[in-house]
Amino acid sequence: MSAIKVQLPDGSTRSLEEGSNARDLAGAIGSRLAKDALAAQVNGELTDLTRPLENGDVVAIVTPASDLGRDVLRHSTAHVLAQAVVRLWPGAYYAIGPSIRDGFYYDFELPHGARFSDDDLGRIEDEMRSIVAEDQPFLRSEYSIDEGLQLFKDQPFKVEIISGVGSGANPEDATEVGGSVVSTYSNTPEFQDLCRGPHVPSTKRLGHFRLMRVAGAYWRGDEKRPQLQRIYGTAWESKEALSAHLTQLDEAEKRDHRRLGQELDLFSFPSELGPGLAVFHPRGGTVRRVMEEYSRTRHVAGGYEFVNTPHITKAELFETSGHLDWYAESMYPPMDLDDGQQYYLKPMNCPFHVLIFKARQRSYRELPLRMFEFGTVYRYEKSGAVHGLTRVRGMTQDDAHIFCTREQMAQELADLLDFVLGLLRDFGLNDFYLELSTRPDVKSVGSDDEWNEAETTLADVARGAGLDLLIDVGGGAFYGPKISVEARDAIGRTHQLSTIQLDFQTPQRFEASYIAADNARHRPIMIHRALFGSVERFMAILIEHYAGNLPTWMSPEQVKVLGVRDDHDSCAHDVAAALRLDGVRVSVDEANEPLGARIRRAKMEKVPYILVVGDEDVVSHTVGVNARGANDPERGVSVEDFRARLRAEIATHGSPELARAT
RNA sequence: GCCUGGGUAGCUCAGUCGGUAGAGCAGCGCAUUCGUAAUGCGCAGGUCAGGAGUUCGAAUCUCCUCCCAGGCUCCA
Numbered sequence: 001m002s003a004i005k006v007q008l009p010d011g012s013t014r015s016l017e018e019g020s021n022a023r024d025l026a027g028a029i030g031s032r033l034a035k036d037a038l039a040a041q042v043n044g045e046l047t048d049l050t051r052p053l054e055n056g057d058v059v060a061i062v063t064p065a066s067d068l069g070r071d072v073l074r075h076s077t078a079h080v081l082a083q084a085v086v087r088l089w090p091g092a093y094y095a096i097g098p099s100i101r102d103g104f105y106y107d108f109e110l111p112h113g114a115r116f117s118d119d120d121l122g123r124i125e126d127e128m129r130s131i132v133a134e135d136q137p138f139l140r141s142e143y144s145i146d147e148g149l150q151l152f153k154d155q156p157f158k159v160e161i162i163s164g165v166g167s168g169a170n171p172e173d174a175t176e177v178g179g180s181v182v183s184t185y186s187n188t189p190e191f192q193d194l195c196r197g198p199h200v201p202s203t204k205r206l207g208h209f210r211l212m213r214v215a216g217a218y219w220r221g222d223e224k225r226p227q228l229q230r231i232y233g234t235a236w237e238s239k240e241a242l243s244a245h246l247t248q249l250d251e252a253e254k255r256d257h258r259r260l261g262q263e264l265d266l267f268s269f270p271s272e273l274g275p276g277l278a279v280f281h282p283r284g285g286t287v288r289r290v291m292e293e294y295s296r297t298r299h300v301a302g303g304y305e306f307v308n309t310p311h312i313t314k315a316e317l318f319e320t321s322g323h324l325d326w327y328a329e330s331m332y333p334p335m336d337l338d339d340g341q342q343y344y345l346k347p348m349n350c351p352f353h354v355l356i357f358k359a360r361q362r363s364y365r366e367l368p369l370r371m372f373e374f375g376t377v378y379r380y381e382k383s384g385a386v387h388g389l390t391r392v393r394g395m396t397q398d399d400a401h402i403f404c405t406r407e408q409m410a411q412e413l414a415d416l417l418d419f420v421l422g423l424l425r426d427f428g429l430n431d432f433y434l435e436l437s438t439r440p441d442v443k444s445v446g447s448d449d450e451w452n453e454a455e456t457t458l459a460d461v462a463r464g465a466g467l468d469l470l471i472d473v474g475g476g477a478f479y480g481p482k483i484s485v486e487a488r489d490a491i492g493r494t495h496q497l498s499t500i501q502l503d504f505q506t507p508q509r510f511e512a513s514y515i516a517a518d519n520a521r522h523r524p525i526m527i528h529r530a531l532f533g534s535v536e537r538f539m540a541i542l543i544e545h546y547a548g549n550l551p552t553w554m555s556p557e558q559v560k561v562l563g564v565r566d567d568h569d570s571c572a573h574d575v576a577a578a579l580r581l582d583g584v585r586v587s588v589d590e591a592n593e594p595l596g597a598r599i600r601r602a603k604m605e606k607v608p609y610i611l612v613v614g615d616e617d618v619v620s621h622t623v624g625v626n627a628r629g630a631n632d633p634e635r636g637v638s639v640e641d642f643r644a645r646l647r648a649e650i651a652t653h654g655s656p657e658l659a660r661a662t
Numbered sequence: 663g664c665c666u667g668g669g670u671a672g673c674u675c676a677g678u679c680g681g682u683a684g685a686g687c688a689g690c691g692c693a694u695u696c697g698u699a700a701u702g703c704g705c706a707g708g709u710c711a712g713g714a715g716u717u718c719g720a721a722u723c724u725c726c727u728c729c730c731a732g733g734c735u736c737c738a
Contacts, residue, residue, distance in 0.1 A: 215733030216665025223735045565695045600699035
């Protein structure tokens with residue numbers, strides 16, 4: 001009997017009989033591993049356990065509690081979902097069912113125009129559990145393209161995928177099939193699915209899943225093609241992991257900015273105004289004001305000048321800029337005025353800033369010229385796209401446009417990236433990576449040379465920042481590529497925040513120029529940049545990042561002072577007055593309710609500091625300090641000490657709580 | 663825009679078979695004077711999202727519109 005040798009991830013080698021597979025290997029290593037094994041990674045390629053190994057292969061056994069393992073079991077759970085749906089709705093078409101972050105989905109079209117409703121999820125889940133209990137093996141078979149077409153002749157979506165692979169029309173289908181071989185998995189003769197694999201050995205290895213929701217999804221993500229119904233599920237390697245995930249979803253829901261916005265009385269969306277139009281209440285208005293004031297201060301220091309522009313304009317402006325060519329659909333419809341002119345609400349600030357640049361002749365000595373505006377724009381977002389403060393129809397951008405020479409742009413961009421990251425850090429975000437979005441396939445203007453230069457310049461700047469850099473192919477604006485700063489929040493979610501776009505086109509379209517040292521006209525280049533993105537969205541992200549516990553410097557109310565009895569109220573007012581001298585936002589909650597009730601209310605309002613004054617404090621000029629997030633209140637803190645502490649915390653934008661939590 | 667689900671007091675929600683509207687919190691009034699997350703009693707609060715229809719009778723059934731949620735598409 002000849003033997004083969006395979007290499008393990010730790011570098012050691014094992015001898016196996018010829019024809020052995022990864023399951024045999026796992027068994028040879030240990031019974032525990034054999035029991036856990038879900039799939040294998042052979043020379044970097046994910047495969048079933050049953051595929052025969054070859055001499056010299058590098059083999060890793062994939063187990064459930066790993067990213068690859070979860071991926072495999074989620075994918076297999078998606079197959080079980082499809083099988084369950086076909087059992088319950090004979091004749092259902094099933095399209096694709098990949099694993100995704102935290103789970104999986106599968107897209108279906110039911111016969112006779114039937115549709116899933118939320119109530120169906122329970123029955124489907126029950127059916128899936130019986131399939132799991134039946135301990136069905138996942139068996140792989142391989143066919144030619146023609147055989148595959150015959151096999152799935154009753155499944156139009158599968159036929160399209162197989163034909164697509166044959167013709168090479170959809171390269172991404174190669175992830176469903178594999179090259180020119182059509183592979184399938186069947187658990188029982190009743191259900192067979194087109195799939196590249198790999199899968200777990202048997203359905204009994206699954207089971208810690210839950211179907212989450214049903215949603216519409218266009219076939220191949222194309223809104224012109226039929227809309228299928230997608231069922232989303234989550235699946236994990238253990239009951240504990242599943243329940244931890246569900247708990248985390250609950251936690252995320254508790255910090256949802258829409259919920260906190262209501263609970264903390266920050267903002268609302270009056271239905272009288274229409275979708276995606278928010279009003280900021282006094283408390284939310286305070287947060288906004290603090291954010292804007294801080295941003296202004298930083299921009300002054302950063303060499304920006306401040307401009308203002310109107311909210312509506314004649315159509316001509318957006319014809320020149322090109323926005324009407326690409327974005328007319330998502331602009332509010334024009335107003336037709338008596339003079340025959342059409343006026344639009346502005347969806348962008350940049351063309352206005354170009355006009356300011358053009359208002360007089362410019363010299364190279366003025367460059368870089370940095371114009372900043374909190375510019376309110378209106379975009380007619382599709383009704384299904386609006387979402388809380390993060391996707392609205394009226395928003396204020398912290399928008400600036402920098403006009404500079406080609407020689408200046410690399411340095412200017414590098415300085416800008418530095419400026420951006422510094423500002424974001426001041427708001428308490430500090431885990432970043434960058435994304436470079438390149439020229440879109442169709443929606444774009446300009447020459448290849450210009451785009452190449454712009455992309456190369458941005459890429460160099462991005463790499464110079466020393467952060468991870470991802471490439472988002474085709475994700476740029478129509479006039480130029482962009483760098484976006486992505487930030488991870490306190491619960492690990494990532495948000496696209498600042499964008500920096502390099503634009504050679506707009507100055508040309510508007511024929512902007514400056515006089516250079518050679519006494520000739522030259523074309524400036526333009527950098528578009530927004531740091532918050534929009535004030536509304538950035539506020540939403542911060543609210544969720546801090547779970548509503550905004551750091552003291554941003555809190556709508558920073559201190560609440562409570563007297564123990566009503567004869568302490570005047571002392572409470574004195575303390576508040578002293579703090580107010582320091583610019584602290586402070587109020588007094590007078591003692592006509594029990595202290596505990598007032599403490600509770602202040603806690604629910606997430607006030608950073610609750611000060612209590614009683615008999616001892618009146619005598620010794622002290623307060624009791626109940627800090628948000630601290631375990632125990634302090635007693636007998638001198639008013640002067642507290643003032644100094646608070647001043648320092650506010651000045652440094654400190655967040656003792658977040659520091660405590662991490 | 664499309665698919666699914668939803669809209670009852672300021673907020674969170676209950677409301678059975680179609681029989682005429684309910685709780686807790688918040689608000690207001692009175693009493694209570696208290697040392698770190700809920701003092702007691704009382705009062706007031708509703709076009710059941712809006713409109714049309716079926717019915718002796720509609721929060722409840724049907725249709726249309728508006729708004730919200732989760733997705734898909736889109737996101738300068």
